[in-house]
Amino acid sequence: MTKFIGTGVALITPFKADLSIDFEALERLVEHNINNGTEYLVISGTTGESVTVTAEEKKMLVEFISKVNNGRVPLVLGIGGNNTASIISEINNTDLSSIDAILSVSPYYSKPTQEGIYQHFKAIAEVSPKPIILYNVPGRTSSNVLPETTIRLANDFKNIIAVKEAGNNVHQYLELLRTKPDDFLVLSGDDDLALGVALAGGSGVISVIGQALPKEFSEMIRLGIAGKAKEAYKTHFDLMPITRLIFSENNPAGIKAVLEALNISESHVRLPLVEATDKLKNDIKSALKDLGKS
Template sequence: MQFGRLLTAMVTPFDNKGNIDFGKTDQLINHLLLNGTEGIVITGTTGESPTLSNEEKLSFIRYVVQYVNGRIPVIAGTGSNNTRASIILTKQAETIGVDGVMLVTPYYNKPSQEGMFQHFSAIAKETTLPIMLYNIPGRSVVGMTTDIIVRLANNFDNIVAIKEASGDLDAMTAIIHDTDDSFQLYSGDDSLTLPILSIGGTGVISASSHIIGREMQDMITSHINGHPAQAAAIHQQILPLMKALFMAPNPTAIKEALALIGLNVGSVRLPLIALSEEQREELAKTIACSKKAQVS
């Protein structure tokens, strides 16, 4: 399964009462499609999955799959620190018709490496869907070692990709080297997209692509087409905005930035809170500077 090179980890739109806003979901998907997104990951942490009930997740997954209607791959975040619950949600997502699932490393429990191997193995055995692992030790406390990732990739045909947010380029190089050429490694850090492409990575699962999707697509295309200087120039241009979009816990600034460019997808749910006025002004200024740089 080829998911594409630029996938967006999509926010979940909320209305002014904090409920899922399906009308704004249509607008958001259309916006992403027009701005370079080749696939979307929904009900992940950028989608505020910790604050979505299972019923909300299933309703949202069902709605998005129907609206996208096969135009791009839809990957659902169905992983958690509860193996049995992850299996159930994965099976339900498969029934709905998603193109793949993303499984995060079990957070809070702090399982051993063998425990993580068995966790992912148990889920993989219960679905025929393509699986993307998600290694993000900064949020989950535990991270998978290279050996465990390679072992999973080489033992299960349906474990086809990983979103790597460890920041460890040496480990990522080893993963790429020691897995089949069909195994896809995606950057989980927007600012590391170009470095990861340079070591043989596939692309990025991005939050910034909500705002600078076209620019990120141009950077990736420039690199793939053998224009490293052009890719580097784009990277340098968009890096300040990438950093600004993570000035607060994700997806707080992403949602505010969408509102600033005319697509209001609501605020975040507690325990996250909206940006302060000072942060909002800083973000607006950075977006304006970014647009000015693109024109010049």
């Protein structure tokens, strides 16, 4: 699935002051990414505040982004959770005609065993009409999808094509890369480790900071995939301060503060998240100035 090699970005859902969706800002964000090298867009992931976006709003987001995109880059839609039957129902009742793959997070809160995780994704794979990207993010789900479970799924189901690995665990990345099938994609979900993963044989990243700085970030990942470490690390080092800052309070408050500073969207988030503090906003502005972005 070469369309998912490179940089995908986990789009925010921009809100107005009244917390309704800001579709004008969303169009600016989509165009900003497509015009600056992002390879594909991810809709309704964690960064998109999927847990506080209603089912009707999610449908509106898919329709709007699909219209703006107009087939220019692949689209990935987040459909996941800890109720397997509910996920299957959503897949069966969602218009996926404009969607190229589904991103499905491992079950959170319930803390299933590895066999439970396997059976969960098996049930999803058996009904999904679209390729599936597994999403492992132990810091949010409180359970880790071990490499052997991911590789078991990759071997057993041809429509499970990739994993977005976001455990911030270098050893786990390397174990996945060592044991994966040849055509299975290992995608970084950790912006700070993405270049190292690409250089080690990974296929790219689903990024948060990439949507604010798509030209620089996507080129860095392309250099990494090509094995050009020296050139790629120059950009990596430049981006380290801003990447660290956006995760210092909560995601997506940090990236929304960056996008506000770039005049793309405002920084409003929905409860229980709160907006970035004034200190973080000022630190972000300073970091952007250092990058020549102000």
